[in-house]
Amino acid sequence: MQTLIEQWSGEAVVTRYDRETETWVFIAIHDTTLGPAMGGCRVWQYPTPADGLRDAMRLAEGMTHKWAAIGFDLGGGKSVLAVPRPLEGDARRGLLRRFGRLVASLCGAYQCGPDLGTTPDDMAVIGEETEYVHGYDRVHGQPVDPGPFTALGVFVGMRAALQQAFGSVEFAGRTVLVQGIGDVGVPLARQVAEAGATLVLSDTDHNRAERLATALGARTVPADQISTTPCDVYAPCAIGGILNATTIPLLGCRVVAGSANNQLAEPADADRMHRRGILYAPDYVINAGGATALPLLGRGHAAEEVLDRIRTFERTLTEIFSVAVANDESPYHAAQRRVDRVLTARRRA
Numbered sequence: 001m002q003t004l005i006e007q008w009s010g011e012a013v014v015t016r017y018d019r020e021t022e023t024w025v026f027i028a029i030h031d032t033t034l035g036p037a038m039g040g041c042r043v044w045q046y047p048t049p050a051d052g053l054r055d056a057m058r059l060a061e062g063m064t065h066k067w068a069a070i071g072f073d074l075g076g077g078k079s080v081l082a083v084p085r086p087l088e089g090d091a092r093r094g095l096l097r098r099f100g101r102l103v104a105s106l107c108g109a110y111q112c113g114p115d116l117g118t119t120p121d122d123m124a125v126i127g128e129e130t131e132y133v134h135g136y137d138r139v140h141g142q143p144v145d146p147g148p149f150t151a152l153g154v155f156v157g158m159r160a161a162l163q164q165a166f167g168s169v170e171f172a173g174r175t176v177l178v179q180g181i182g183d184v185g186v187p188l189a190r191q192v193a194e195a196g197a198t199l200v201l202s203d204t205d206h207n208r209a210e211r212l213a214t215a216l217g218a219r220t221v222p223a224d225q226i227s228t229t230p231c232d233v234y235a236p237c238a239i240g241g242i243l244n245a246t247t248i249p250l251l252g253c254r255v256v257a258g259s260a261n262n263q264l265a266e267p268a269d270a271d272r273m274h275r276r277g278i279l280y281a282p283d284y285v286i287n288a289g290g291a292t293a294l295p296l297l298g299r300g301h302a303a304e305e306v307l308d309r310i311r312t313f314e315r316t317l318t319e320i321f322s323v324a325v326a327n328d329e330s331p332y333h334a335a336q337r338r339v340d341r342v343l344t345a346r347r348r349a
């Protein structure tokens with residue numbers, strides 16, 4: 001962990017070992033150039049605590065890019081609660097409340113929200129200890145689920161990608177593979193089905209995929225066949241690192257456009273896909289719908305206004321794709337330069 005921290009480009013890591021549940025808690029604050037750090041809280045089992053720390057760091061960096069890409073005055077941060085086993089009931093509540101107190105002690109330097117392994121209800125528990133939590137509407141006492149907002153961003157981003165790859169935004173006649181039937185995967189699958197695409201679903205919990213497939217008239221593929229399944233659009237909506245030197249040569253898609261954070265195992269994977277003629281929608285741009293919704297809804301903006309803002313991702317991604325095509329490069333690089341411009345301009349100011 002010492003090496004990880006010494007080599008990280010970020011600003012700070014807050015660490016706590018929660019003895020009661022044997023959970024390592026990490027809050028990674030990557031870059032506060034644009035504002036205080038905000039990002040989701042992930043509850044996950046990792047092989048070692050260092051893997052949890054590494055994930056928190058990479059995810060926090062992704063949030064720095066996400067906020068810059070969508071023009072919010074917030075910085076990159078993320079928290080990981082690396083649990084030794086699934087926690088439920090009082091044990092989970094206790095951990096979340098102690099985490100809430102840790103967040104409270106930072107006085108706003110880090111604000112959290114839901115992510116993989118946490119729900120808006122979990123945010124309500126954290127909210128018993130701190131005001132610096134999103135995904136829960138205190139005034140109306142209701143959870144605010146970012147999933148459908150993220151899904152809308154992915155959907156309009158797919159339109160931009162379809163236009164770029166096939167010359168039409170039409171979903172009819174296209175096959176879309178959704179990996180991960182969760183908070184984003186479910187509403188995304190519905191939208192894609194409604195738009196007339198042929199839908200293929202996959203989840204590590206195969207029954208989950210089967211149930212939704214039956215409801216939507218879709219088919220399923222086992223989780224270990226995702227990379228090889230032929231499709232027009234592959235939408236990773238689960239864990240990260242799924243685009244790597246092993247999977248990319250196998251991919252049977254023309255477009256990768258999904259909601260997972262940190263889809264690339266390493267930056268070189270963007271070039272690997274580019275060389276194979278696969279159009280990649282940069283994750284932190286296309287998946288920024290939830291990040292757009294949480295702070296805006298928290299400040300009292302109307303849902304319709306938020307949805308309109310998320311619909312602009314189609315234009316943003318269209319611009320990123322055009323620059324990439326003009327330079328014969330992966331859209332990853334075009335997006336990265338956009339982010340660098342925003343951060344550099346603010347550092348100079």
Ligand code: PHE
Binds near residue numbers: 038112113115134146
């Ligand atoms: N975890 C989601 C994301 O990474 C939603 C979220 C955004 C949660 C911002 C908290 C803060 O985009």
